[in-house]
Amino acid sequence: MVDYTERSFAFLDVLGFSNLVVRSTDSKEARERLDKFIDVADRLFPQWVTLGGLAKSNFFSDTILVSIGTPEHYFVHLVREVGMLARYLLAHGFATRGGITVGPVFHEGRVVVGPALITAYELEKRAVYPRVILDDVAMEYWRTEFVEGTPPPYAGWIKQDRDGEYFIDLFTDWSGVRQMADFVAEDRIPAEPKEFSKLVAAHIAEGRTSDIPSVRAKWEWLHSQSRDESETIASAV
Template sequence: MVQIVYGFVDEIQGSLYAHGMTAPAYREKYVAFVDLLGFSNLVQRSANDEMALKAVVDAIERLKDTACENPATDTLITYFSDCLVLSCERSPRALISMLQNLVTIAENLLVVDVMVRGALTVGKIHHDRHFMFGPAMIEAYRMECKEVSHPAIMLCPVVSADIEASGFQLWMMHDDAEPERKYLHYLINFQAYDPTPRAGTVVLDGPARLVRHYLAKRIAEHKDESLLSKATWLERYWNDTVGAQGILGMVDRDADRIRPDAQPFRSQRFIVGKGPEAKSAG
């Protein structure tokens, strides 16, 4: 794909020059690439399985309709197949919005038994309604494909530094097995959950039981070592963060195999007003 993207850039520039137009300009932006794990297998099953087809449609809708574009932060979203690319300006207000978008996407998919993997980087990209290309896009894709083996969203070192400088450390986590690498803490809302009823807050008890059920089921049924390792990694991530709080529970590999009487939630992000101005983080 990297070679294809480079070739695509040359083709775009050649076409523009041929029509007397200037080449599109790069901008320095945060760029995220998100992929659905195991989605191709689900699509193959959907040819002869009505429930699998329903799951495919639900997952695609959750992937492409969750995040929110925002002209104020130059936040753009491009969806294709089982992948999503998000980009936004390099500023603290855009960064926190990017992190919130990614967390909401991961949450919406986890509660329907779909795991995500991705990467968030910063660099040069051209992203508009027609074209999306640039070194940052290639780097985000490379990180997701080559460096991330678990259902995690990896943060490049520059993004990690920006998160710390902006005071957003709670949105970041690391794996003790790879302490030098930083990841998005997409279970942050489950970990911080307060069961005290309050107007306007999402009740996570049922969705948490669903996530634990799907993990226990995956661990019990997966025979492929790669798939099993992904499920056990997410189980450990859940237990070390969410389960350790003693509210939404640890994954019980036996008890959680029984499907709970719970329904998955679905969150969407919208623009409801103009946000405050913020200075660039770079």
């Protein structure tokens, strides 16, 4: 019998994945990129999130599902894991979009079902741009992390966009926590905003040249996030 538990839940989608799969039939470069994504989604990321025994992760096609129990204590861990994954994928040219909520879900092995899954899926569609947004329920849990004392550095991981949506800011400072690459990968993803922006600049520039308006708009949004962060750093120096 399905036994729901209250969990923090994330639904992530990799943009442009279908086109990559189609091109992989006759393009070595596309196959290599596809292999890289599968390695991250099916091996590296699951190793990272299961280290503490708190999180669960599933991958199929262009979708990654992540959940963590007892959100009143570990919600920030889900934000960290999802943020690390999105940063890592962007460093390899993959833009991600998704949604985070908290609610009842059954997540055991390959089986994932429940209201939280449906809500997170709907949030992913609402996100529009390559961003992972949080709904009101998720934001309540996020805010409880900072009820007492001075907010820790990771309070800046969540940012409010111009349309009012709250999302994980990939271009802010991610130092002060152990990085995903410290455990499971050879690649080093800079935690500092300026260095990360430099690392992903070529991928963003390529995306902005797309002849498909909807695709180009998504990469333009990413460019605006990276550029804004770089200008803020420059003005503070």
